[in-house]
């Protein structure tokens with residue numbers, strides 16, 4: 541566990557702002573997922589879009605994880621880290637033909653979610669194995685932007701198109717080895733997760749898909765971001781229920797299939813902290829604003845999804861609480877990590893930790909206003925290691941200027 545004292549000493553060593561990851565917690569959450577499901581043939585495919593830091597990928601690689609990748613570069617990075625092609629599933633949407641050929645060379649299994657791509661893939665690679673991604677029409681997830689089934693989403697094959705799909709499969713002699721759904725991210729209601737799984741399984745008829753090897757139920761395991769408003773989810777109960785349903789399915793199908801999940805958030809979210817230092821305190825007519833050395837391009841979830849991230853005052857945890865806007869250094873009014881949040885008294889130079897920042901934070905980051913992304917440090921077995929060094933403003937300016945050369 542990373543303590544306040546660790547955060548202070550690591551920040552003194554590497555500076556602020558800084559992404560800090562607890563590698564031991566990542567492994568604990570990853571292993572916990574296996575323990576939820578009393579099913580022998582299980583695979584946890586880490587959704588690396590949540591955080592592609594190579595030290596995190598290496599930790600998971602060394603612990604026999606599998607990968608869900610969504611772009612050619614994700615596939616290539618996972619392979620560089622040591623994941624063999626067989627340990628990857630490629631779930632891109634709206635891919636170009638060039639990308640399809642590029643990734644096919646990497647030897648990974650494609651997970652296809654549109655009739656158009658299925659046709660093009662079949663024409664290009666007849667006789668190959670594929671996985672089919674379906675839209676189960678079960679809508680769940682923390683907010684509309686991360687719900688990935690139903691009438692409003694671009695994802696997945698439409699179940700009622702099954703006859704068209706079967707014709708394409710037949711035309712190109714494609715072998716369907718897996719069925720897939722990703723219902724959404726941050727699913728609080730496990731019943732919805734189960735309904736989506738059951739709907740997907742209802743598509744798994746032996747006469748339609750005689751060569752199935754696995755069913756992939758996607759990601760979406762819920763993570764608590766606000767310690768003052770915890771939703772307890774009994775994932776052991778969920779795991780038992782789903783395994784029973786899966787067992788019945790496999791009996792009917794006549795073969796013990798592999799059960800797969802693709803969690804991102806659950807594995808890495810809680811392990812991450814964005815450390816930022818307050819440099820400017822302002823009282824805008826009774827509204828206290830703490831200005832920090834980070835900003836929304838470095839952690840976009842509050843601005844993009846109105847997401848809550850808990851914020852700790854590491855330097856003054858016992859200070860008298862006041863309400864603050866925690867603002868960044870970007871030229872936008874919406875550049876706020878929290879609005880009127882009650883936090884122990886903040887003084888200039890205090891170190892804040894923006895919590896639960898391991899998933900979709902660094903990986904969704906950018907350099908708007910030409911602020912370099914923070915460095916990243918991982919702690920494993922009590923030892924800190926820099927996994928991505930700080931880029932100075934002059935290096936960033938130089939990099940951008942050098943584009944003139946190309």
Ligand SMILES: Cc1ncc(COP(=O)(O)O)c(C=O)c1O
Pocket residue numbers: 587590608631688722724725726758759760761802803804805806899
């Ligand atoms: C296809 C797919 N699988 C898995 C995930 C991981 O979801 P989560 O991080 O909520 O577990 C996502 C997230 O967007 C996804 O699109």
